Amino acid sequence: MxxxxxxxxxxxxxxxxxxxxxxxxxxxxxxxxxxxxxxxxxxxxxxxxxxxxxxxxxxxxxxxxxxxxxxxxxxxxxxxxxxxxxxxxxxxxxxxxxxxxxxxxxxxxxxxxxxxxxxxxxxxxxxxxxxxxxxxxxxxxxxxxxxxxxxxxxxxxxxxxxxxxxxxxxxxxxxxxxxxxxxxxxxxxHCWVKCPFCSAICTNTIEDHKDDDHSVPFHRPNGIQGWHYKGTVELCITFCTTNVSSDLKFYPYHNSEKSIPYKEYRNGGPEYKTWRITPDGSKLSYWKWFVCRFQNKLEKHYNRKFQGRGEIPDDWKTISKEEAIQSLDEMGFSDV
Ligand SMILES: [Zn+2]
Ligand SMILES: [Zn+2]
Ligand SMILES: [Zn+2]
Structure with a gap:
């Protein structure tokens, strides 16, 4: 009562x-x-x-x-x-x-x-x-x-x-x-597991889904999560979707001694194994705008730079905030 x-x-x-x-x-x-x-x-x-x-x-x-x-x-x-x-x-x-x-x-x-x-x-x-x-x-x-x-x-x-x-x-x-x-x-x-490369949140509606891999329709440039080229200050500017189709390799953990080809990213460890990252998928202008808008703060936050292999492409720099917000419509609905 x-x-x-x-x-x-x-x-x-x-x-x-x-x-x-x-x-x-x-x-x-x-x-x-x-x-x-x-x-x-x-x-x-x-x-x-x-x-x-x-x-x-x-x-x-x-x-x-x-x-x-x-x-x-x-x-x-x-x-x-x-x-x-x-x-x-x-x-x-x-x-x-x-x-x-x-x-x-x-x-x-x-x-x-x-x-x-x-x-x-x-x-x-x-x-x-x-x-x-x-x-x-x-x-x-x-x-x-x-x-x-x-x-x-x-x-x-x-x-x-x-x-x-x-x-x-x-x-x-x-x-x-x-x-x-x-x-x-x-x-x-719902599922809150983050992409190990870019932190995008799995969109599965079931909290502890076991049968399906984690997945997300839109990944982000890996540098926003601090990914960088080993032993350098160069932050990674590429999206997960691009990396997994490249011939590049990555070190799954900061102290890893062995690198893994991105194409076989699932072998990187338990948090890599359960993700389905496909080479297709569009790259939202939103995240390109974010990297440009907060370049300095991101660099300070991670104590690294978007330079060298992590140079920001010029065409990202012209994206306006309005265009960034509009690009979110690609996520599905259109009432933003
Ligand atoms: Zn990702
Ligand atoms: Zn999930
Ligand atoms: Zn490092």
Whole structure:
């Protein structure tokens, strides 16, 4: 049993989460669609640290994005609708409780009038696990006085009405179920394994998929994850898709002594073995723009340079932020 006010906030949280899952563009599509909205927002904000968090710990950045969007939706952009949902739930719960009081009392009066009958009727009329706070903490079997019980219940009901007056969307953030947490749970339930070369997140919708390899439709230039030519400061500018079709070799771990041909990348170790990286696949302008826009910061972050074999191609440098964001449409949907 939970208290009425808590039930109210829970119901409202579930209602708001459901509304956003159905209507909000970032949340109503698939994993790739959510990722597209996150990348768009990262580009708009141009905050390097957020990019790095997204590359190193995509789940953390994804959760932060969901929480921020929910907050904006409920407390700014759609505040009126959120208040309507909350008020409707207040009304529904008040109706349920007062009807339960009435029904139970009527039944007991027309039947035998025992306390336990009344309680049974009352709680069965309160359909979904609601209870009155003052009553539920007492031991029912000790109560022999039916009038006393009814008075207490009515007092409890009055106190609920009183509490309902002070409900607010802000207080919902203190309740057990929160709309942002509900959405984080729903939207983050998928595979989070990162491509060992570029950190792109596997797009499989099953958390622990064993039968299929990890895969992703769009890889990134490997230097954004710190890949560099061994013993040099040269960061790697090529995409995984290009590397796996080349005759180049790589050292699977920083302390590896033996290099592996990219064409046989699966032999690199357990985290390489389970990835399917195919030579085709388009190279999003987005990541080319990212490397150019944050070249200095990436170089400082990894203490290496995009030079020599890691020189940035000239045609990448002309890509505008708008073109970068537009290229995200190649990821599937077109509502960015
Ligand atoms: Zn990759
Ligand atoms: Zn996977
Ligand atoms: Zn090294």
């Amino acid at each position: 939970i208290s009425t006010v808590e039930a109210l906030y829970n119901r409202t949280a579930i209602g708001l989460a459901h509304q956003m899952k159905c209507n909000y563009p970032a949340f109503n599509g698939n994993t790739l669609d959510l990722e597209k909205h996150i990348l768009k927002s990262l580009a708009e904000k141009e905050n390097f640290d957020d990019f790095i968090t997204y590359i190193k710990n995509p789940r953390r950045q994804t959760e932060a994005f969901i929480r921020a969007e929910v907050k904006k939706y409920i407390f700014t952009d759609h505040k009126d609708e959120a208040v309507i949902i909350l008020n409707k739930n207040v009304h529904d719960i008040n109706t349920t409780v007062s009807q339960a009081l009435f029904t139970a009392t009527q039944k007991v009066q027309t039947q035998s009038g025992y306390t336990d009958t009344w309680l049974k009727e009352f709680f069965s009329a309160l359909n979904d696990n609601l209870t009155l706070d003052p009553i539920c903490s007492q031991n029912f079997s000790d109560i022999k006085d039916f009038d006393f019980l009814r008075r207490e219940t009515e007092k409890g009901f009055a106190s609920i009405i009183e509490q309902m007056r002070s409900i607010s969307l802000d207080k919902m953030q203190e309740s057990r179920l929160k709309p942002d947490e509900i959405l984080v749970d729903q939207l983050c339930k």
